Amino acid sequence: MLHVVCFLWDNGPGKRRGRVQYTAEHVNRLRAMVERNLSLAHEVVCITDDPEGLDPRIRVVPLWDEGLREKGGAYLRLKLFDETMADLIGERLVQLDLDVVVTDSLDPLFERDEDFVIWREPRNATYNTSVMLMTAGARKEVWSSFDPADLTQPHGPHGAWAHPHALEKGFSNATDQAWISACLYPREEAWTKEDGIWSFKRQLYRQNRVDGSYPKKVDLPADAKIVAFHGAADPTLWSVNKICPWVREHWRL
Numbered sequence: 611m612l613h614v615v616c617f618l619w620d621n622g623p624g625k626r627r628g629r630v631q632y633t634a635e636h637v638n639r640l641r642a643m644v645e646r647n648l649s650l651a652h653e654v655v656c657i658t659d660d661p662e663g664l665d666p667r668i669r670v671v672p673l674w675d676e677g678l679r680e681k682g683g684a685y686l687r688l689k690l691f692d693e694t695m696a697d698l699i700g701e702r703l704v705q706l707d708l709d710v711v712v713t714d715s716l717d718p719l720f721e722r723d724e725d726f727v728i729w730r731e732p733r734n735a736t737y738n739t740s741v742m743l744m745t746a747g748a749r750k751e752v753w754s755s756f757d758p759a760d761l762t763q764p765h766g767p768h769g770a771w772a773h774p775h776a777l778e779k780g781f782s783n784a785t786d787q788a789w790i791s792a793c794l795y796p797r798e799e800a801w802t803k804e805d806g807i808w809s810f811k812r813q814l815y816r817q818n819r820v821d822g823s824y825p826k827k828v829d830l831p832a833d834a835k836i837v838a839f840h841g842a843a844d845p846t847l848w849s850v851n852k853i854c855p856w857v858r859e860h861w862r863l
Contacts, residue, residue: 612652612720613700614644615690616708619673619683620660630844634663636708641668642863643712647835650717655699657686671699677758681771684786685761687739691753696746705742709839711861719743719805719835728790729838730800732812736781737791737800740838741807752793806835810843810850830856 618637641654656664659673678685689695690705704720719741725748729741761771770784773792781788781795801807808814814828814837830837843850845861 611700612648612650612702612704614648614652614654614704614706615699616640616654616656616706617673617683617687618656618658618660618708619679619686620658630709630846632708634660636846637668638663638665639861639863640706640708640710640712641665643860644706644716647712647714648716648720650720653700681758681761682784684739685758685771685789687786688753688756688789690742690744691747691749691751693747693750699746701746703742703744703746705739705744707740707838707840709844710740711837711839711845711857712835713830713837713856713860714806714833714835716835719801719807724799727799727801728794729807730802731840732803732809735791735795736783737787737795737798738838738840739787739790740840741801741836749794752790755793756789803831806833808834808837810837810839810854811841815843825853828853830854 616637618632618634637656644652644654653669654667655669655671657671657673658664661670664670674686674689676686676689687705690703695703720743722743725745727743728737728739730736731738760775761773763769764772764777772782772784773789776788776792779792781791803813808831814831815825839845839850845851845857851857
């Protein structure tokens, strides 16, 4: 059984990103996309403190705190590396962010034997937790060596929280993926666009710009299985749907 995990929390940056408010609708549409595109035995699990409105077919796991919510919700995902996840969620886990659009079969991505596989961002040497596959307990040092008390705000009291070790290794984005990259890069198996995982902002959007102008249309690559909308864009936005008609086709119940 494959346990497809997502997160939804109710306060701080975790539920809001710029103009986007994450809701149960994101979770329900993710479940529907997974159901249409994954033939492997699976369940969808939402780790949340706000289960209202979730499809009853989604298993709810109460959200933990660990002193991380006030320091940026993304760090909450690091606990997926804890050994206790085998009992709490299951032996084989997939983490999917709520801003991904699933466009084709997920079987080739997740029908793998490695104990850990993660998506690598196309622009830099950073692992991205938008898509992550693991056997519970794999790379447990990512969680066991992480102490929320070590996080600092290098850009002042109103800035994002970052880990000094990640900054020292050149991973400047103050997120869970900076810490994961600092711990694991470059030795892990990683998906790229060759596997069918595309970045909207780093690849699809930019490759459709002409002479620096904003694209009027962004085509979906024929081999795409997942498009990650990490960053400011999101499948809920009118501006995205206007130039990406394929979003409406796939990001639906």
